[in-house]
Structure formats: structure tokens, C-alpha cells
Amino acid sequence: MSNFSMAAAGALVAIALAAAPADAQTAARGGGNDDGARGAGQKAAVDAQGRLRAPTPEESRMLEALGRMLDRSAARVTPVRRADGTLSATLPESYMESLIVKREADGTVRHACIHDLESARRLLLFPVTAPGAPGTLEEK
Amino acid sequence: MRAHVRAFVTCALTAALGALSTTAHAQATITIVNANAPGVGYNDPTPAAPVGGNPGTTIGEQRLNAVRHAASIWAQSLASPVEITVLSIFTTRACTPTAAVLASAGATQIFANFDSVGLSPGPEFQDTWYHVALANKRAGVDLVPADVKDPVGNPPDDLRVFFNINLGQPDCLAGSPFYYGFDTPGPPSTVNLVATALHEMGHGLGFSQFASVTDGTQISDLTDVYARNLLDVTTGKTWSQMTNAERAASAVNGRKVVWMGPNVTAAAPDVLVPGFPLLNIGAPAAIAGNYAIGTAAFGPPLSSPGVTGQVVLALDAGDAAGPSETDGCSPITNAAELAGQIALVDRGTCGFVVKVKNAQDAGAIAVLVADNVAGSPPAGLGGVDPTITIPSVRIALSDGTAIKAQLAGGVTATLGVDLSLRAGADEQGRVMMNAPSPVQPGSSISHWDPVASRNLLMEPAINIDLTHSVKPPEDLTLPQMRDIGWFADADVDGLTDALDACPQSLRPPTVTFGTLSTGVPNRVFSDGCTTQDRVAACLAESPANNGALIACVAPYRDALPPGTQD
Numbered sequence: 138m139s140n141f142s143m144a145a146a147g148a149l150v151a152i153a154l155a156a157a158p159a160d161a162q163t164a165a166r167g168g169g170n171d172d173g174a175r176g177a178g179q180k181a182a183v184d185a186q187g188r189l190r191a192p193t194p195e196e197s198r199m200l201e202a203l204g205r206m207l208d209r210s211a212a213r214v215t216p217v218r219r220a221d222g223t224l225s226a227t228l229p230e231s232y233m234e235s236l237i238v239k240r241e242a243d244g245t246v247r248h249a250c251i252h253d254l255e256s257a258r259r260l261l262l263f264p265v266t267a268p269g270a271p272g273t274l275e276e277k
Numbered sequence: 278m279r280a281h282v283r284a285f286v287t288c289a290l291t292a293a294l295g296a297l298s299t300t301a302h303a304q305a306t307i308t309i310v311n312a313n314a315p316g317v318g319y320n321d322p323t324p325a326a327p328v329g330g331n332p333g334t335t336i337g338e339q340r341l342n343a344v345r346h347a348a349s350i351w352a353q354s355l356a357s358p359v360e361i362t363v364l365s366i367f368t369t370r371a372c373t374p375t376a377a378v379l380a381s382a383g384a385t386q387i388f389a390n391f392d393s394v395g396l397s398p399g400p401e402f403q404d405t406w407y408h409v410a411l412a413n414k415r416a417g418v419d420l421v422p423a424d425v426k427d428p429v430g431n432p433p434d435d436l437r438v439f440f441n442i443n444l445g446q447p448d449c450l451a452g453s454p455f456y457y458g459f460d461t462p463g464p465p466s467t468v469n470l471v472a473t474a475l476h477e478m479g480h481g482l483g484f485s486q487f488a489s490v491t492d493g494t495q496i497s498d499l500t501d502v503y504a505r506n507l508l509d510v511t512t513g514k515t516w517s518q519m520t521n522a523e524r525a526a527s528a529v530n531g532r533k534v535v536w537m538g539p540n541v542t543a544a545a546p547d548v549l550v551p552g553f554p555l556l557n558i559g560a561p562a563a564i565a566g567n568y569a570i571g572t573a574a575f576g577p578p579l580s581s582p583g584v585t586g587q588v589v590l591a592l593d594a595g596d597a598a599g600p601s602e603t604d605g606c607s608p609i610t611n612a613a614e615l616a617g618q619i620a621l622v623d624r625g626t627c628g629f630v631v632k633v634k635n636a637q638d639a640g641a642i643a644v645l646v647a648d649n650v651a652g653s654p655p656a657g658l659g660g661v662d663p664t665i666t667i668p669s670v671r672i673a674l675s676d677g678t679a680i681k682a683q684l685a686g687g688v689t690a691t692l693g694v695d696l697s698l699r700a701g702a703d704e705q706g707r708v709m710m711n712a713p714s715p716v717q718p719g720s721s722i723s724h725w726d727p728v729a730s731r732n733l734l735m736e737p738a739i740n741i742d743l744t745h746s747v748k749p750p751e752d753l754t755l756p757q758m759r760d761i762g763w764f765a766d767a768d769v770d771g772l773t774d775a776l777d778a779c780p781q782s783l784r785p786p787t788v789t790f791g792t793l794s795t796g797v798p799n800r801v802f803s804d805g806c807t808t809q810d811r812v813a814a815c816l817a818e819s820p821a822n823n824g825a826l827i828a829c830v831a832p833y834r835d836a837l838p839p840g841t842q843d
Contacts, residue, residue: 193373195372195373195374195448196373196376198371198373199371199372199373199376202371203371203378206371206378206381214496214497216496216497221392222390222392223388223389223390223391223392223420224388224389224390224391224406224497224499225386225387225388225389225420226386226387226406226496226497227385227386227433228383228384228385228386228387228487230381230383230437232383232384232487233381233382233383233437233439233480234381234382234383234477234480234485234721234723235378235380235381236378236379236380236381236473236476236477236739237376237377237378237379238376238377238379238450238453238468239375239376240375240376240450240453241375246453247738248379248737248738248739248740249737249738250476250480250721250723250724250737250738251721251737260376261373261376
């Protein structure tokens, strides 16, 4: 399996785990308070009240697309050495930085310039107001 | 000197002054290559009223004007003898109704160990990757051979910048389209395209590194010019000195990775405002120092000099409100010990406002909430309670553990704003890079830490108070570019202005007297001056002494027109 498809598969596994009942119960117990211990490693989306929910089809499609776009593997970059000693390498599109914006249910707009799928997943699946959401109430 | 020779030289000086007047303009040529098909993207014929200084009368024109405007800002800031080409397209990017990829950008190629021509210095460091546009500048020549073509037969571009063509549509961040004006910030709910393009081009020109932030691996095990400026203050190593494992660890070492380039550090006081919220441990010496904190959305703001006291672990009943005896979820049981001191409680189970209010009711003057998950820098404390009158902050789990280990001997702390520090810089004035842990939105070592204030172009977010400047006092991106090797070169002769005896050389291709070209190549000397500069300088030194002027010009006689050499 290529690195690309492994990353995409990883995203799909994460989405699939969102529907796991045990995880859902765990997250539900954490809802409504500030206990973030379980939030940081969750594989599912969280609503504004901190309850686990399944990613929407749009979110799933977006994550899948981002998984393809953001896969950065050094192995895919093949440097070339010229006769004069110059080294050059052509960078694939995965080496581009991507600026993502998300509007929360309360109208809050969050930006994130990212180059990895995990960052995208956390931005898309965790609302800024959810208890335990990574990045909640950052310092500014 | 013959009268006609003086006339020629006088004209040369006039031409020289004319040439000087142009040097304030673009010192690099950045060309936007429109990759859209007819009728879409940059070629969208939909009529549009001019907006915010953008004179375009179609959507496509306005898009192209806005991106060219961003390119012109960079072109006026950087100098390069080699044209910079930017392949740009408005195309489909990932979307949902409430989220979207606005844009993606980056360098198309990287170079290391390249040669240079003329006065251009070549790479400052060997075995170090350079973004192609920077490599071309330092090489003094386009490093991509003319016969090299991209997969569709075009010469390869230096940067790629893609924008979301569907932004603002119902299924793509509905109602928040790009704003194409040249002004800032634009109407509420819109996305400023010029600011977005400036940010994205910044990545492609040099504000990015190439190692993996997850496993630390480098392309061909070579570092890059950006990574050479990244210093982890915990290890004392730059990213170029680290092992892969050390780099991966550093990528999440929040508030401990700084930019060590001298240009950024020198400019930071002019850009960043004074005042950094901090927890300072004064004693014991074993843990003395400043600690990162996350501020609260409730209670009074932190102030200077702040509040000082002994740190006391707040104890409460382990009950239904909270199973831990240090979670602060129930009334505090050691109020006598806590009164007048700084309370330490653990995160978890109940709301932050509950913990802080319980500590306040017990007489605490401030509260530290120790996180219950690893990570840094700490996030803030959410909640609302207008009855809370004492300051509170979150500290990292590791910091909380370290403090607890010293409580038996007494821990003295001050919680407040350190006005000796700039918002976003460390004690040495070095600007912090974004390195949150665990990986969070905006995670990337290729941005400034969002704690910076004023807001900077190369933070992870496009903030609405951004100007379109890339220079101090509004921004730090140009100093960062200087640090990686985009040296100032007003006359684009390849020699940095700092070493150039003629930093604004007269550079006609041939030595010229007024409108007369001698046909003699205008040579560039090793000190950065040209033959034309020498002749103009002779005239300036001896304006009324023909003999002296001839003697001065004599070494350059080969450049003079036939018949005027004696």
C-alpha cells in the first residue's frame, strides 16, 4: 500500500471509530465539564456540548481529500545530483502549506495553516467551544 | 577635457540621477502565471463593480489584480536578478458548508550546493536546501535549465499558489467569499484575498521548512535554511543540529522553539507589543523561572506586577462533585493554609469556574489549574462567572507535577504580565515559533506562535487586523526572509548592500553618455560599482577641473566613446 493510500485509510479508520459505542459512552461521560483527558485522543467528532457525534458525510469527504493532499513523505522526493554537484529536488503538492478556515456553530471563525492530516482532523471535528477540544480558548 | 566630453559626462550624471529615482521600485520580478482555462477562475467573465481600489470589472480580473497586488508587495520587498514565476489557479479545494481549504502554496523545487555567477554569493551553507526562488537569487542565474519542462510542457514555476474557486458557495463555507479589494480587512465574514496571497507566497518564498514534523526526517538527510534558524531552547540545538527524534520532539515543544536569526530579533521590539502573561516561580531554585500559561476567559485580566504568594495545593473532599481531593470541585478543606496564597488545583471533572470560585471562597488570591493531559503550551480556561474576582490560569501537566514536587519546601510564585518581555518573544527577545503539543490546528513549525501581538502575517491564521505590509513595524516576515538569505540588494547586482560600495549602481547594459551608448559593456567591479558609477563619481569629484576629471576617468577610458579619450 502506498504512503498516500495508507494516510487515506488512516483517516477512514478514524472516521469509522467515531461510531464505536464504547467510545461514545466514554465521551458522553466527559461532556458538560472541563475534563479533557479523554478528548485529546478521540477519533471522532465532538459537538458544541462536548458530545460525541459521527462526522458528517461532508466532513468525511473533506478529510479524505485532505488525506490525499497532505500526505508528506520524504521518500516521495527524489533529489537529483547534477554533474557540477548541484542537488535539486522537485516537491510534490503535499509539501504545500494549506490554509483552512472553519466557522463554528456560534459564528466563531477559526483559521489554521496546516500541512498534516491530524491538524486538519482536529480543526474539522472539534468545535472551539467543546469542552476538552484541542485548541479551546487559546491564549488570544 | 574637451567640452564635448564634459557634456557627455554631465549627461551621464543626469542619467545616473534618473536611474537612482527608479531604485525605490520593485527589485524583483514576480510573475503570476494564470493557469485557469478560459471562462473560469482568473478568467471568470462575471461582471463585478470595482472594489477597495481593485479596478477590475469582472470577477476574474479582480482575482488576478488582487494576487498580482500581493506579488507586487513581495517584489518591492525582495531583490532578485532572476524572475520569480508563480503558477496560480482558482480550482476546487476541499470544502464543507462550514469549512474550507482557502488556499495552498509552496515552493516547487529546492536546491543545495549550487554554484553562482558574477557577484552573487551562492549558498551561505553547504548541504542545505534552499527554496528555488532564493536559490536562484543567490546563484544569480535561473538554476532550472531552460530546456527543462513541466509535465505539460511549460517551464517549471518557482511557486505554486492554489485558491478555492468555490469559496462562499452554499457547500463551501457558505456566505464567506474572498474579498478582492486592496484594502483591509474587507467586509465582515469575507476572506481577504490579498492577505491570503501574501501569506501563501511567503511560504513559497522561504517561510517553511522541509523536515517532517512528526518523525523529524529530512529530505536526503539534509537540513534547510529555515531550519538553521530554529533553536530549541530546551536542548540548545538548532533544528539543523538535531537527530530526527530530537526534531520530532522539538516540533511539539511549545514556547521553547524560537527563531534565532538576528534580523527578526532586532526587529521584534518594533513589532511586538510589551507584555507577556507568565507564571514566574521565584523559589526554590530547582524550579525557578518562567512558565507558560493559558489565560482565563473569566475573572480579572493578569496585570503587572501581578500577584505574588506561596503556592498551596488546595484540598477538597473526594465526592460526587469530583472524585479527586485535589480537583477543587468541592469546598476547600484547607482554607486556613490557602488564605492569601496561590491555590493549585487539578483539571478535571467540574468546570474551571467551579474550581476557581471554591479557591476564591477559601481566601486564595489566584489559582493555578494544572492540566490533566500532557501538552503545551497550555490552552486557556473557559467559562463564565462574574463573581470571580481573582486571576486564574492553566499550567501544563508537567509544570504542575514539578511544582507539586517542591511544595513541601515552599514554592513562591508571581502570576502576572511581564512587561520586560514582548508578546511572542522569549527572555532573549527571540520570537517564538508555533509548536503546540499535542498536534493542534495550526500545528506547524512553519509559523510564528499565535501568542504574538501584534498579529503577524505568518501566524497560522489570517487575522482581521493584518495590514498588507511584510515589514516592520507592522510585520516580521521580511526580517525572516533576510535571515534565511534574501539579502538586501537595491541594485540587484548580487552583492549585499552591506558590502556594496555602490549599493544603487547605475546599470545600463553599456556605458552611456546621455542618450549615447558607447557600446562598451558596463562592467561590474568586485566592490559592487560599475564603470558607469566610476565615471559619474569622477564628474562629481572634479566638476570644474578638466585635468583632474580626465585623470580620474582614464582608468576607464576603454568605456569612453571613440574620439573622446584624449
